[in-house]
Amino acid sequence: MSSDLAIDVRGLVKKFGTKTAVDGVDIQMPRGEVWGFLGPNGSGKTTTIRMICGLLKVTAGQGQCLGYDIQREAARIKAETGYMTQKYSFWSDMTIRENLEFVARLYGLPNMKRTVDEALEKLGLAHRQKQLSGALSGGWKQRLALAAVTIHNPKLLLLDEPTAGVDPQARRDFWDEIHDLSLAGMTVLVSTHYMDEAERCDRIVYLAHGHKIVEGTVAEVIDQSDLITFRGEGDGVRRLAHKLKSVEGLGSVAYFGSALHVSGRNVDLIRSVLAQNSSPDVTWEEVRPNLEDAFIALMAEAGGDARQYE
Structure with missing residues (x-):
């Protein structure tokens, strides 16, 4: 494995009984970058993350994370990784400070008071440190969770849909923190359904039905889609949508x-259809496809999930 790679895994497979959750996924992620994991629910994102950090044993495949073998050295990987789960998983009947002190004890961190004080200050939690975590809003719970999973200064941060259910300002603030951590040398892999968040990543990986479908920068993924997109605007655009x-x-x-975006690969068909369904109160122009256009096309191409869940 190259020392420049934080994650280098090949052919990852995970089966639960007869169900194949992940089937042959390869990831080679350089240190210090921020990557986005995209894909519909059930595509295998969470399972892949958990195999990478040693929380799940692989059924097949091999690789290393932070220089450690994912099958033989899972404990060492977990010690140097921060993992923020989809669901808030801290103690509601404890204060913010008590939660962070508990996590610091779990990691056996020295100088606990100073360590917790620094975590509180860094995430803007100091003035709320005596508040019960169960009484926090979604955005503040998110900050507490991020403080907890980074309190031991991990080399790798894994975030599983971390901003679901929080307001737009909290999401922006969260991503500012993520990029600050990345600039300080931390590697970050984050799964998300938000296209604006994916666009903040150095590279994105799209999974569907347990397979890696595409990987690249946002621009590369859009270019690989080979889509032609027309944008329609005007008072009558909604009346045309159902027909189109x-x-x-x-x-x-x-x-x-x-x-309204109309995207496809047959530009002559698109132009013909739009001409046949023209409306004086709608104007159309060809535009560059965006990531969500590409995402919708990838979902359509992936089709239904053919995996058998017996």
């Missing part, structure tokens, strides 16, 4: 704010 969605072979028809 019924046209076979057109591609995807989706709203982005007040505009």
Whole structure:
């Protein structure tokens, strides 16, 4: 494994009985970068994350994380990794400070008071440190969770849909913290359903039905989609949406704010359909596809989940 790679895993497979949750996933992630994991629910993102950090044993495949073998040295990987789960998993009947002190004891950190004080200050929690964590809003719970999973200064941070259910300002603040951690040398792998968050990542990996479908920068993933996109705006665009969605072979028809995006690979068909369904109160222009256009196309191409869950 190259010393420049934080994660280097190949052919990862995880089966639960007859169910194949992950099937042959490869990831080579350089140290110090921020990568996004995308894919529909059930695509294998969480299972892959848990195999990488040693929480789940692999069924097949091999690799290393932070220089340690994922099958033989899971304990060493976990000691140098911070993992923030989808569900808030700290103690509601304890204060913010008590939660962080408990986590610090679990890691056996020296100078606990100073360590906790620094974590509180870094995440802007000092003025709330005596508040019960169960009484916090989603955004403040998120800050507490981030403080807890980074209190031991891990080399790798794994975030599983960390901003679900929090307001836009809290999401922006959270991502500012993530990039600060990355600039300080931490490697970050985050699963998300938010396209604006994915666009903040150095590279993205798209999973579907347990397989890695595509990997690259946002620009590379959009270019690899080979999509042509037209954006329609105007008072009559909503009246056209249902009609356009019924046209076979057109591609995807989706709203982005007040505009309608029509995306596909057959530009002649798209132009023809739009001309046939023209409206004086709708204007169309060809635009560069965005990540969500590409995401919708990837989901459509992946089709239904053919895995058998017996």
